[in-house]
Amino acid sequence: xxxxxxQPKPLSLAxxxxxxxxDALIDEAxxxxxxxxxxxxxxxxxxxxxxxxxxASALSLWPAFKEMAQAASEFGEVGLPLREAIGLxxxxxxxxxxxxxxxxxxxxGAIWALGLLVTAAALEPESTAPGAxxxxxxxLALLDxxxxxxxxxxxxxxxQRYGARGAREEAQLGFPAVIQRALPQLKHSRxxxxxxxxxxxxxxxxxxxxxxxxxxLYRAGETxxxxxxxxxxxxxxxxxxxxxxxxxxxxxxxxxxIALNASPGGAADLLAACLFLDRIESGDSIIQGVF
Ligand SMILES: CC(C)(COP(=O)(O)OP(=O)(O)OC[C@H]1O[C@@H](n2cnc3c(N)ncnc32)[C@H](O)[C@@H]1O)[C@@H](O)C(=O)NCCC(=O)NCCS
Ligand SMILES: Nc1ncnc2c1ncn2[C@@H]1O[C@H](COP(=O)(O)OP(=O)(O)OP(=O)(O)O)[C@@H](O)[C@H]1O
Numbered sequence: 001x002x003x004x005x006x007q008p009k010p011l012s013l014a015x016x017x018x019x020x021x022x023d024a025l026i027d028e029a030x031x032x033x034x035x036x037x038x039x040x041x042x043x044x045x046x047x048x049x050x051x052x053x054x055x056a057s058a059l060s061l062w063p064a065f066k067e068m069a070q071a072a073s074e075f076g077e078v079g080l081p082l083r084e085a086i087g088l089x090x091x092x093x094x095x096x097x098x099x100x101x102x103x104x105x106x107x108x109g110a111i112w113a114l115g116l117l118v119t120a121a122a123l124e125p126e127s128t129a130p131g132a133x134x135x136x137x138x139x140l141a142l143l144d145x146x147x148x149x150x151x152x153x154x155x156x157x158x159x160q161r162y163g164a165r166g167a168r169e170e171a172q173l174g175f176p177a178v179i180q181r182a183l184p185q186l187k188h189s190r191x192x193x194x195x196x197x198x199x200x201x202x203x204x205x206x207x208x209x210x211x212x213x214x215x216x217l218y219r220a221g222e223t224x225x226x227x228x229x230x231x232x233x234x235x236x237x238x239x240x241x242x243x244x245x246x247x248x249x250x251x252x253x254x255x256x257x258i259a260l261n262a263s264p265g266g267a268a269d270l271l272a273a274c275l276f277l278d279r280i281e282s283g284d285s286i287i288q289g290v291f
Pocket of ligand 1: 086087088089090091108109110111112115116145148149153154155156165166167168170211212213214215265266267269270
């Protein structure tokens with residue numbers, strides 16, 4: 001008689017990277033209190049989003065992230081064939097997201113940022129430094145996908161009006177908001193003993209203090225963007241989200257942004273990207289699957 005084999009099947013590299021991307025999205029959504037964004041307290045400035053929808057949307061993207069990582073292994077190098085393959089998978093991922101959310105945009109920007117980073121991580125699994133992964137992602141983002149549609153998206157409208165190039169430019173520059181702002185702040189706040197949730201909030205605030213977030217520009221113009229950037233900077237200068245003074249300012253920023261309908265969705269996407277890269281760097285081996 002054969003005994004059942006109860007050993008779990010080891011996950012492939014692509015499956016582990018997809019797990020990590022989805023985990024990063026769920027951690028971002030759950031993090032609270034985020035100013036004007038969907039979190040465990042409520043819907044922030046959004047009428048069509050809620051936490052359950054963010055979770056369902058994140059889970060619906062797992063196959064797309066896995067396929068992007070598989071495409072990286074198959075093509076093996078940064079180039080137009082890989083860029084166009086992940087563009088197609090990303091667009092299919094968007095359709096899966098929209099089918100799950102009944103047409104609501106929950107993670108469009110996140111598919112773009114995390115899709116590029118998952119692909120870049122899968123290309124060289126031994127190279128786990130965030131800066132190196134972000135640079136490979138930038139080289140992919142700089143390639144022009146001939147099949148990408150060019151709708152008059154909110155980002156495109158904001159680009160015409162204010163000259164902000166949003167998600168595309170952030171990726172093409174190698175995610176400076178993540179590499180130069182969020183990750184250093186995350187490590188600084190952890191080292192100061194602020195606790196993991198506060199460190200993550202501080203990382204979000206570090207992104208918000210300088211990002212030209214096209215979600216905010218579209219919804220609340222330059223006034224909204226300035227309120228976000230100065231308000232986030234003020235929280236950090238007051239001692240960050242772990243301090244009493246910082247918490248008071250964070251609460252005020254939440255009220256101000258909600259009053260302006262200014263939800264920093266782009267900053268939220270980049271926090272998820274930051275958590276993804278942090279997880280890879282911190283030794284959650286993507287090669288051996290030691291979690
Ligand atoms: C480049 C993308 C993000 C489109 O950008 P665009 O600015 O035109 O679109 P849109 O207004 O819908 O905004 C996208 C999202 O980016 C995020 N975002 C906003 N500002 C920023 C910023 N400064 N930095 C990073 N992300 C940002 C927000 O979440 C926003 O909702 C991407 O979705 C795309 O290329 N779509 C085309 C379809 C496709 O090929 N998808 C697959 C890509 S792998
Ligand atoms: N926790 C979060 N709360 C709200 N938005 C988030 C969150 N995390 C990420 N986002 C990002 O914010 C974007 C949604 O913002 P927004 O609703 O302004 O998009 P839109 O479709 O351009 O605008 P609108 O809903 O006003 O038509 C998504 O692309 C998503 O990636």
